[in-house]
Amino acid sequence: MDIFLQQVINGLVLGSVYALVALGYTMVYGILELINFAHGEITMVGAMVSLAVVSALAGSGVDMPGVMIVLTGVLTAIPVCMGLGYSIERVAYRPLRHAPRLAPLITAIGISIVLQNAAMLIWGRQYIPFPPVLQITRYDIGGATITNLQIAIIVLSACAMIGLVFLVNKTRLGRAMRATAQSPQVAGLMGVNINSIISATFVIGSGLAAIAGVMVSAYYGLAHYYMGFMLGLKAFSAAVLGGIGNLTGAMLGGLLLGVIESLGAGYIGDLTGGFLGSHYQDVFAFFVLILVLVFRPSGLLGERVVDRA
Amino acid sequence: MSLLEIKDFAVHYGGVKAVKNVNLHVDSGELVCLIGANGAGKTTTLKAICGLVPAAQGTVMFDGAPIAGMATHDIARRGLALVPEGRGIFSRMTVLENLEMGAYARTDRPGIQADLSKVLELFPRLAERRLQKAGTLSGGEQQMLAMGRALMSRPKLLLLDEPSMGLAPILVEKIFETIRNVAAEGVVVLLIEQNAKRALEISQRGYVMESGSITLAGPSSDLLNDPMVRKSYLGA
Numbered sequence: 001m002d003i004f005l006q007q008v009i010n011g012l013v014l015g016s017v018y019a020l021v022a023l024g025y026t027m028v029y030g031i032l033e034l035i036n037f038a039h040g041e042i043t044m045v046g047a048m049v050s051l052a053v054v055s056a057l058a059g060s061g062v063d064m065p066g067v068m069i070v071l072t073g074v075l076t077a078i079p080v081c082m083g084l085g086y087s088i089e090r091v092a093y094r095p096l097r098h099a100p101r102l103a104p105l106i107t108a109i110g111i112s113i114v115l116q117n118a119a120m121l122i123w124g125r126q127y128i129p130f131p132p133v134l135q136i137t138r139y140d141i142g143g144a145t146i147t148n149l150q151i152a153i154i155v156l157s158a159c160a161m162i163g164l165v166f167l168v169n170k171t172r173l174g175r176a177m178r179a180t181a182q183s184p185q186v187a188g189l190m191g192v193n194i195n196s197i198i199s200a201t202f203v204i205g206s207g208l209a210a211i212a213g214v215m216v217s218a219y220y221g222l223a224h225y226y227m228g229f230m231l232g233l234k235a236f237s238a239a240v241l242g243g244i245g246n247l248t249g250a251m252l253g254g255l256l257l258g259v260i261e262s263l264g265a266g267y268i269g270d271l272t273g274g275f276l277g278s279h280y281q282d283v284f285a286f287f288v289l290i291l292v293l294v295f296r297p298s299g300l301l302g303e304r305v306v307d308r309a
Numbered sequence: 310m311s312l313l314e315i316k317d318f319a320v321h322y323g324g325v326k327a328v329k330n331v332n333l334h335v336d337s338g339e340l341v342c343l344i345g346a347n348g349a350g351k352t353t354t355l356k357a358i359c360g361l362v363p364a365a366q367g368t369v370m371f372d373g374a375p376i377a378g379m380a381t382h383d384i385a386r387r388g389l390a391l392v393p394e395g396r397g398i399f400s401r402m403t404v405l406e407n408l409e410m411g412a413y414a415r416t417d418r419p420g421i422q423a424d425l426s427k428v429l430e431l432f433p434r435l436a437e438r439r440l441q442k443a444g445t446l447s448g449g450e451q452q453m454l455a456m457g458r459a460l461m462s463r464p465k466l467l468l469l470d471e472p473s474m475g476l477a478p479i480l481v482e483k484i485f486e487t488i489r490n491v492a493a494e495g496v497v498v499l500l501i502e503q504n505a506k507r508a509l510e511i512s513q514r515g516y517v518m519e520s521g522s523i524t525l526a527g528p529s530s531d532l533l534n535d536p537m538v539r540k541s542y543l544g545a
Binding site: 175187 | 359361380381382385386390391392397398399400401402406409411412413419457462
């Protein structure tokens with residue numbers, strides 16, 4: 001029982017990160033019907049930038065509490081990633097707005113390779129450790145442990161998601177985003193500048209990815225130029241699992257995928273008599289994804305795939 | 310000076326000249342209709358005025374400024390509203406949110422509130438269903454929503470593309486009555502219709518479009534009695 005609770009906690013932490021990244025995929029897909037494969041790499045850049053800032057501050061011996069150092073890293077990573085997301089859309093996707101759909105998709109894969117290699121040139125190919133600036137405290141709940149970092153990740157993601165839901169549902173910008181997602185032409189007739197809305201979507205999604213990048217590198221204690229690939233793939237799976245284009249779906253899909261993966265990793269050894277180990281956890285995530293797609297191709301909360309007026 | 314003046318206008322779709330040599334104007338206080346058969350180029354003309362498709366040649370003057378080549382949202386912000394063919398409502402948003410989208414470019418909150426009350430008064434059905442998803446409305450209600458949404462922008466010129474299309478006869482009557490009321494309140498309207506009879510009855514002037522060109526123009530009462538119009542469009 002205690003392993004069950006422990007794995008659920010670990011899964012929720014992981015799932016919160018997936019959810020934040022999945023939101024970026026789903027928002028862009030909702031508006032452009034484009035799968036922005038470079039999104040995982042934006043998360044990686046967020047992790048790298050914050051890590052660079054945190055390392056510099058920790059190494060310089062300034063008298064700052066660890067939390068403030070990490071916070072400075074986050075607050076640097078967010079604008080950097082926002083600018084990166086904005087530039088990618090402006091330079092790589094906008095010129096292809098009216099091109100056949102395969103063209104921007106291949107461009108997205110290209111951008112992701114460019115970002116990986118740029119990161120490799122800047123930060124090297126080795127794993128970079130996250131400086132131990134945070135005081136980790138463990139709490140015992142029902143036989144399982146939860147750390148202050150895990151609590152922080154869950155709470156911060158929840159806040160970011162609540163903020164996004166509020167933005168999308170209750171503000172003028174959010175209304176314009178939803179209108180553009182449903183019909184860009186009609187939104188234009190209402191006076192909505194489609195290009196600004198698309199830019200805003202990339203900027204917001206990239207900001208969330210930056211936060212997720214910092215969380216994941218702080219949680220695992222390291223970052224790597226290739227980390228965005230698997231993280232992006234998982235988050236994309238989470239978005240598809242929940243129903244791509246659907247914000248609630250991305251959040252639900254992220255959390256579910258995290259928990260399933262975590263439980264899978266926890267029990268796979270027992271289930272196979274030790275034949276398969278916990279490093280097969282990725283198999284669980286993708287296996288569940290395949291099952292959902294077979295029985296419910298539009299995802300858990302997905303609407304009809306074609307919904308254009 | 311005309312509110313809208315189109316000169317020597319042409320639109321090409323691929324290599325096809327969908328619209329050519331179109332000259333058309335709408336003056337303040339007018340309700341003008343553009344009639345013609347399916348595929349004559351009426352919708353294309355409206356879309357090109359709004360910048361949804363590029364014009365190949367010609368000038369479009371709106372409220373004293375040339376708007377050809379401008380982005381759709383800039384044209385909309387100058388006070389030109391189009392109710393597109395097929396209504397184009399935001400089906401996953403509520404009725405109220407659709408109406409709020411109509412006022413997207415406006416910042417005068419009290420004015421928006423006043424216009425919202427006016428639109429809901431004009432279309433009581435929408436008031437009853439304000440919190441429903443627009444996609445759940447009937448065809449006639451959706452048309453009213455699309456018109457109400459366009460009015461929320463407080464347009465100088467309202468372009469209506471086939472507002473009666475696909476509606477039951479009783480609703481068609483209701484829609485035409487509404488258009489006349491809206492025009493009577495001072496909104497300038499350019500109406501595109503396949504229902505030529507009703508369109509000519511409520512408008513002051515009319516244009517007849519055939520194969521992409523204007524073939525006939527004049528006061529609607531004259532067009533109603535024109536032998537060619539009667540034969541081709543009024544079934545008489």
